[in-house]
Amino acid sequence: xxxxxxxxxxxxxxxxxxxxxxxxxxxxxxxxxxxxxxxxxxxxxxxxxxxxxxxxxxxxxxxxxxxxxxxxxxxxxxxxxxxxxxxxxxxxxxxxxxxxxxxxxxxxxxxxxxxxxxxxxxxxxxxxxxxxxxxxxxxxxxxxxxxxxxxxxxxxxxxxxxxxxxxxxxxxxxxxxxxxxxxxxxxxxxxxxxxxxxxxxxxxxxxxxxxxxxxxxxxxxxxxxxxxxxxxxxxxxxxxxxxxxxxxxxxxxxxxxxxxxxxxxxxxxxxxxxxxxxxxxxxxxxxxxxxxxxxxxxxxxxxxxxxxxxxxxxxxxxxxxxxxxxxxxxxxxxxxxxxxxxxxxxxxxxxxxxxxxxxxxxxxxxxxxxxxxxxxxxxxxxxxxxxxxxxxxxxxxxxxxxxxxxxxxxxxxxxxxxxxxxxxxxxxxxxxxxxxxxx
Ligand SMILES: Cc1cc2nc3c(=O)[nH]c(=O)nc-3n(C[C@H](O)[C@H](O)[C@H](O)COP(=O)(O)OP(=O)(O)OC[C@H]3O[C@@H](n4cnc5c(N)ncnc54)[C@H](O)[C@@H]3O)c2cc1C
Numbered sequence: 414x415x416x417x418x419x420x421x422x423x424x425x426x427x428x429x430x431x432x433x434x435x436x437x438x439x440x441x442x443x444x445x446x447x448x449x450x451x452x453x454x455x456x457x458x459x460x461x462x463x464x465x466x467x468x469x470x471x472x473x474x475x476x477x478x479x480x481x482x483x484x485x486x487x488x489x490x491x492x493x494x495x496x497x498x499x500x501x502x503x504x505x506x507x508x509x510x511x512x513x514x515x516x517x518x519x520x521x522x523x524x525x526x527x528x529x530x531x532x533x534x535x536x537x538x539x540x541x542x543x544x545x546x547x548x549x550x551x552x553x554x555x556x557x558x559x560x561x562x563x564x565x566x567x568x569x570x571x572x573x574x575x576x577x578x579x580x581x582x583x584x585x586x587x588x589x590x591x592x593x594x595x596x597x598x599x600x601x602x603x604x605x606x607x608x609x610x611x612x613x614x615x616x617x618x619x620x621x622x623x624x625x626x627x628x629x630x631x632x633x634x635x636x637x638x639x640x641x642x643x644x645x646x647x648x649x650x651x652x653x654x655x656x657x658x659x660x661x662x663x664x665x666x667x668x669x670x671x672x673x674x675x676x677x678x679x680x681x682x683x684x685x686x687x688x689x690x691x692x693x694x695x696x697x698x699x700x701x702x703x704x705x706x707x708x709x710x711x712x713x714x715x716x717x718x719x720x721x722x723x724x725x726x727x728x729x730x731x732x733x734x735x736x737x738x739x740x741x742x743x744x745x746x747x748x749x750x751x752x753x754x755x756x757x758x759x760x761x762x763x764x765x766x767x768x769x770x771x772x773x774x775x776x777x778x779x780x781x782x783x784x785x786x787x788x789x790x791x792x793x794x795x796x797x798x799x800x801x802x803x804x805x806x807x808x809x810x811x812x813x814x815x816x817x818x819x820x821x822x823x824x825x826x827x828x829x830x831x832x833x834x835x836x837x838x839x840x841x842x843x844x845x846x847x848x849x850x851x852x
Contacts, residue, residue, distance in 0.1 A: 414443060414444075414449065414450065414452075414453055415443070415444035415445070415449070416441045416442065416443060416444055417441070417442040417443075417444055417663060419752040419755065419756060420438045420439060420440060420441055420752055421438060421440035421441075421442065421599075421752070421757070421829070422435060422437070422438035422439075422440065422621075422747070422750060422752070422753060422757075423435060423439075423440040423599070423621065423828045423829045424621065424622070424623070424624060424825070424827065424828035424829070425619075425621060425622045425623075425743075426617070426622060426623060427617050427622075427623050427626060428616060428617045428622075428623075428739075433623075433825055434622070434623065434825075434827075435827055435828065435829075438750060438752060438753075439827075439829070440828075440829040441829075442663060444663065444666055445663070445664060445666050446657040446660055446663050446664045447657045447664075448657060448664060449664070449666070450832065470512075472492060472493040472494070472495065472496070473490055473491075473492055473493070473512055474490045474491045474492075474493055474506070474508075475488045475489070475490040475523075475560065475563065476489060476490045476491060476563065477489045477490070477563060477566065477567075478519060478521075478563060478564065478566070478567035478807070479513065479515070480567055480568070483568075483804070483805065484804070484805040484806045485518075485519050485567055485804060485805070485806040485807035486515055486516065486519075486806060487513065487514050487515040487516045487519065488513075488514055488516070488519060489511065489512070489513050490511065490512055491506075491508035491509075491510070491511055491512070492508065492509050492510045492511065492512050493505070493506060493507060493508055493509065494507045494508075494509050499590075500590075501553045501590040501591055501658075502553075502590055502591065503553065503554035503555070503591055503592065504555075516806075517806070517849065517850035518806050518807075518808060518846035518847075518849045518850045519806060519807055519808065519846075520794070520808040520809065520810055520839075520842050520843065520846055521560055521564050521569075521788060521796070521807070521808070521809040521810075521813055521814075522809065522810045522811045522813060522835075522839060522842075523559075523560035523811075523813045524552075524555070524556045524558075524811065524812045524813055525552065525556050525558065525782075525783055525784035525787075525812040525813065526556065526557070526558030526561070526577075526784045527550060527551060527552040527556050527577075527579075527781035527782050527783065527784065528550055528552045528553055528554045528555065528556035528557050528558075528591070528592075528781070529556070529557045529558045529559075530548055530550070530593075530781065532557075532558045532561075533548070533577065533579075533781055536574045536575050536577065536786075537575065537577075538575035538576070538577075539575070540575075541625075541628065541629055541632060542629065542632035542633050543632070545632065545637035545778075545779045546637055547637050547778065547779075548579070548583075548593070548637070548778065548779045548780065548781055549583040549584075549585060549593050549594070549595025549778050549779070549780045549781070550591060550592060550593040550594060550595060550780070550781055551579075551580060551583065551595055551596075551597055551655075551780040551781055551782040552591075552781065552782060553590070553591040554591050554592055558784070558813075560813055561574070561787060561788065561813065564788050564796065564807075564809070564813075567804070567807065568798045568799060568804050568807075569788050569789070569796045569797070569798065569804065569807065569809070570788075570789040570796075570797045570798060570799060570819075571786070571787060571788060571789065571819070572786055572787075572789040572815075572819040572820055573785065573786025573787075573815060573819055573820040573824075574784075574786045574787065575786065576784070576785035576786040576815065576820065576824050577781070577783065577784055577785060577786075578624065578625075578782055578783035578784075578785055578825070578826070578828075578831075579624075579628060579779050579780060579781050579782060580597045580624060580779070580780040580782055581624060581627045581628050581631055581639065581777060581779060581780075582597055582598040582599075582600055582620070582641075582777050582780070583595035583596070583597055583598075583777060583778040583779060583780025584596050584597075584598060584687060584691055584693045584694075584775065584776075584777065584778070585691065585692050585693055585778070587686060587687060587690040587691050587692070588686075588690075590658070595778060595780040596654050596655060596656055596659060596687075596780075597654070597655040597656075597780055597782070598641075598652055598653070598654060598655075598775070598777075599621070599652075599653040599654070599655055600620035600621050600641070600651060600652065600653075601620065601621065601647070601650065601651025601652075601653075601747070601753070601757045601758050601759065602619060602620050602621055602622075602651075602740065602743050602744050602747050602758060603620070603643065603647045603651055603740075603744050603758065603759055603761070604620050604641035604642065604643040604647060604651070604775075605641065605642040605643065605723060605724065605727055605740075605764060606618055606619065606620060606627075606639060606640070606641060607639060607640045607641075607642060607719075607720060607723060608630070608631060608634045608636070608639050608640075609631075609634050609636035609637075609638055609639060609640075609711065609713035609715065610634060610636075610713060610714060610715060610716055610719065611640075611707075611715045611716040611717065611718075611719035611720040611723070612716075612719050612723070613723040613726075613727070614627070614630050614631075614639065615630075616739045616740070618630050618631075619739070619740050619743055620641070620651075622743075624825075624828065625824070625825065628779065631779070632779075634713075636713045637778065637779060638711070638713070638776055638777060638778050638779075639777050640707065640774055640775065640776055640777065641773075641774070641775040641777060642703075642720070642723075642724060642764065642772065642773070642774050643764070643772075643773050643775070644759075644762070644764055644766070644769040644770055644771075644772060644773070645680075645769060645770055645771055645773070646759050646760075646762060646769040647759045647769075648680055648684060648688070648773055649678075649679060649680045649681075649684075649759075650756070650757065650758065650759040651757060651758065651759055652680070652681075652684045653681075653757075654683055654684065654687075659683045660683070661682070661683070662674045662675070675756050676756070688773075693775055693776040693777070693778070694773065694775055695707060695710065695773065695774045695775075695776075696771045696772065696773045696774075697771060697772055698767075698770055698771050698772070699772070700720075700721060700724060700765065700772060701717075703772050703773075703774050704717040704720050704721070705717075706774065707720070707774045707776075710776060711776070724764050724765065725765075727740070727741075727764060728763040728764055728765055731761060731762070731763050732763075741761060744758060744761050745761060748760070748761075783812065783826075783831055784812055784813075784815065785815045785816065785820065785822065785823075785824060785825075785826060786815045786819055786820050787809075787812070787813050787814045787815045787819050788809040788813055788814040788815075788819055789814070789818065789819035789820075790808070790809050790810075790814050790817070790818050790819060790838075790842070791803060791818075792818070792821075792841070793808075793841060793842070793844075793845035794808045794809060794810050794814075794817070794838055794841045794842025794843075794845050794846070795807070795808055795842075795845060796808060796809050796814075805849075806849065808842040808845060808846045808849075809842065810835065810838040810839040810841070810842035810843070811834075811835040811838060811839055812831070812835060814838060816831055816834030816835060816838060817834045817835075817837060817838030817841070818838070821834070821838075822834045
């Protein structure tokens with residue numbers, strides 16, 4: 414597995430040295446993105462299949478775990494009809510028949526719950542304002558969380574199910590692959606963040622700083638969305654989009670394309686596609702026209718004077734080199750890191766600087782993504798039962814167990830370290846399951 418050499422600085426956190434968040438840049442992008450990450454595992458599995466060591470059963474949907482005398486001994490389910498849906502597109506669930514497999518050990522690794530908004534709402538934490546009425550899905554439909562109840566029915570304990578990681582910078586995909594498909598903007602620090610009424614949100618609600626704190630602030634307004642205001646200069650340098658199809662240069666491992674997209678002039682192709690076709694992207698050459706468009710695109714009482722004031726005050730703080738505006742200080746600080754300076758943070762400028770324009774307003778939605786609780790396990794990936802002891806024969810790994818254990822990785826998981834937890838917990842559970850079977 415290879416990595417893109419410029420390490421990103423995700424989730425800078427809650428403002429103080431001892432607060433949560435990443436103190437250093439540590440967001441490594443896999444060379445080849447998701448497919449590049451899966452490749453080494455898939456090729457080993459293919460070899461195993463060819464050598465008769467493994468059997469692969471696609472279109473087999475588990476509906477229950479088989480138990481006998483307090484042990485898990487296999488799984489039951491439906492065999493689904495073939496469906497050649499492209500990657501990420503929801504496939505049908507037409508069952509042709511049923512299946513039953515017996516196994517010395519079963520590992521549940523069925524992923525999170527973000528594609529099932531009903532389950533997301535059911536598990537919504539009391540510590541946050543109520544769940545948004547509208548959300549976008551940052552994961553495919555198969556991320557349905559149904560295996561949680563199936564594991565529970567087999568005796569598994571679920572913990573910390575209200576720990577979820579929803580992004581606040583979701584945009585409606587202009588070419589959706591799955592239902593309510595949203596894309597997350599991985600923002601640099603310069604966009605001005607306004608709530609649905611047009612008021613500037615206070616730190617730590619700065620782009621790329623504090624996902625859960627910002628979610629709390631947005632929902633406290635009683636509305637589901639917020640706005641970025643930015644310039645052409647910022648969008649060109651600071652908008653990165655999450656997802657393999659949004660990063661064809663990295664996914665296709667093309668250095669030529671990468672240099673063109675990230676260092677060439679204009680916005681990267683996938684960002685430009687959103688500017689051209691995304692329903693959440695508005696632009697204008699002057700602030701008043703932009704505000705009129707924003708008002709025409711919201712049900713919230715967006716106060717034009719509040720927006721003007723936020724922009725003017727931010728720009729006058731830019732003129733003061735001793736600024737007390739924390740966002741401007743953060744932008745200047747970010748440029749001390751060479752990786753950010755090179756490809757992620759635009760040189761500071763006034764938002765109303767005509768040469769930096771046009772101006773953009775981007776409507777941001779809450780986007781479901783990750784589950785940080787789930788099936789409780791011990792440090793060997795053994796699933797814990799209702800009596801507090803491991804259930805013989807049952808193991809769990811990955812996002813369904815909150816990236817290992819049902820919370821082992823903490824509520825925030827330091828952002829960007831989720832997949833690492835999946836791989837690590839998968840290896841741990843795999844080794845323990847093999848030992849259990851041999852034993
Ligand atoms: C667009 C996007 C960007 C992301 N970016 C990052 C990132 O930058 N960094 C990071 O760390 N993480 C990132 N993540 C999160 C990370 O990819 C996931 O947390 C991780 O892939 C989960 O892996 P998993 O193996 O636990 O589950 P999954 O990859 O969801 O696999 C679960 C599998 O179980 C199957 N399954 C489910 N139920 C059943 C059933 N009943 N019967 C049979 N099979 C079943 C599913 O079909 C699926 O194949 C991103 C996710 C998305 C969608």
